[in-house]
Amino acid sequence: MKGELEHVPTSGEGKKRKVRTPGESSFGSVVDRLSSRDWRFLIDLYICRCMPISVAVEHYFWSNPVDDPNYARSSRDKQEEMHAKSLKSAKLRTQRKLFDLYAKGVLEKSNALPDELDKAPKLRTRVKGETWYYLTTRGLRLVEMRIGVLEESKLSKLELDLERAKKEHFWELAKVYLELKYNQLEQIGAKQFIDWDWYPSLSILGNKDFYIEVRPDAVFRLDEQVFYIELDRSTEPVQRSPFVSARNQQVSIENKLQRYKQVMHYKDAPLIQKNGIIAFIVPEARYEARLNNIRAAAKTVFKGFDTQVFVGRTIGDVLSQRFAAAGRKDG
Structure with missing residues (x-):
């Protein structure tokens, strides 16, 4: 109606x-x-x-x-x-x-x-x-x-998806984190985000005038000690070729250590950065030769500061070496 x-x-x-x-x-x-x-x-x-x-x-x-x-x-x-x-x-x-x-x-x-x-x-x-x-x-x-x-x-979700192209590398790094958390720190009662932190792929800047930068695979903080984690897959040479000039920036462990030295020891670097430990973890090393070669490169680059570089197959090896070195220094 x-x-x-x-x-x-x-x-x-x-x-x-x-x-x-x-x-x-x-x-x-x-x-x-x-x-x-x-x-x-x-x-x-x-x-x-x-x-x-x-x-x-x-x-x-x-x-x-x-x-x-x-x-x-x-x-x-x-x-x-x-x-x-x-x-x-x-x-x-x-x-x-x-x-x-x-x-x-x-x-x-x-x-x-x-x-x-x-x-x-x-x-x-x-x-x-x-x-x-x-x-x-x-x-x-x-x-x-x-x-x-x-x-x-x-x-960024896009960057996270792109990282899947290097899934094997990121998973090897993840295993270091899980080993650290569940087999090293949880057993002694260390609390994550309070006593320790883990930051994957964090850039460390050096002298801003020359823009020196290193990018460890991860940065691990334990109390007031910082570890720069380098996961070594034995894919890059330890020393530069003698037939290539340093200006060409050939990729090598020694070259990488040189950049770390510049970043860590420049005059305006914060104390925690200067006292950082470079931790090379070589999970796939079958022999000691690779580990010893990295240690030799560290002595060449750091000279009196070579105790800032520790090399091991696991994060547990690195922590044991660090605590042993601290004990010798205190003694």
Whole structure:
């Protein structure tokens, strides 16, 4: 009828309100459900850049059956059974939790084997390998808010994705960080972000007039001591070729040490920078020759300051050498 008012349904009339499913829950509710273990995983992933699911199982979701009071008095077969059950439960917990974070837009994953995909279908053995996890843009901002990263220091998702081209290098560096955190510092009660920090790929500037700069693979701070971490993959020569002039800046360990010396010892450098330790970690060294050659280069460059360079296969080796040197100095 013309002029009749349109009927407006009262509450409860018309279509039922759509009920929000768990998968459609707000991001705020996702944050509210994150446990301390979840935060620990996300923060480590932020620092490591990438992580395979097997490592996530080991570090965050596996309960060691050795802690069970019945373990010590059990037979060997029973102990193996307890290990198998514990590992199976950890894998299920990991898959459920990481899938939940993936579904909520915090994580992304990749498990494709590109070399296998290049083959003809009948020649492929499998096209999927171990699943690797990365943070999404949402995940990056979430962790940065949690740990208080300054605006100018926040990570670019584009740069993070480009770093996947060097995934093997970043994962070797991540293993140094995880070894340091869980096998060195956590056992002595050192608290991350208070007693120690780890900064991947942080530039260290020297004399601003000449713009001298070095970029360690990572910077590790332990109390008032700074370590400049150099992960050596034995791919660059230790000394420059005698047939190439120094002006050509040929890449070498010795050349890199020379730049470190300029950055660390210029007159206006802060004390913590001057007293820094250059830590060369050579995880793939099969013999002592590579390690000894780097030590010899350090003595050549630093002369009386060669105690600022330590070389080892692991971060534990470097810390042991540093503490031993400090003990000799105090004695």
